[in-house]
Amino acid sequence: MRYYTFGNNLPNGSGNGDRWSDVRFWLTTLLVFWTFSAIGLGWLVNSFFILIGLITFVPVIAFFGLQWWIKRSIVTADCPVCDATFNASRASQFQCPNCGEPLQEQQNKFVRLTPPGTIDIDVQVVD
Numbered sequence: 001m002r003y004y005t006f007g008n009n010l011p012n013g014s015g016n017g018d019r020w021s022d023v024r025f026w027l028t029t030l031l032v033f034w035t036f037s038a039i040g041l042g043w044l045v046n047s048f049f050i051l052i053g054l055i056t057f058v059p060v061i062a063f064f065g066l067q068w069w070i071k072r073s074i075v076t077a078d079c080p081v082c083d084a085t086f087n088a089s090r091a092s093q094f095q096c097p098n099c100g101e102p103l104q105e106q107q108n109k110f111v112r113l114t115p116p117g118t119i120d121i122d123v124q125v126v127d
């Protein structure tokens, strides 16, 4: 018989020990599921498990999706000015890390930016 439970972190102090709390928790869970099933709420139980599955798998899918997205949004190509190979984001404009030329991505290649005010010039660098 123990009346002092200093090692017990549970504040409710049931005094019956952790093991019995676990058993009671699972019994309650089972009872709740059984009750739901019995009164035709099996879909609720199913959706609960689906929810658990989603909570488990969504981060994994999100992780791989993010990797795929990063791979898709990052392009590797050569600088048209100095032929340095580097990675850059598709969405934005950037500078060549080697020569500092302002560039942007176009059809998986890096092209020089058309200076603002210049109209209708498709930049093709010819050495």
Ligand SMILES: [Zn+2]
Residues within 6 Å of the ligand: 079, 080, 081, 082, 083, 084, 096, 097, 098, 099, 100, 101
């Ligand atoms: Zn360059």
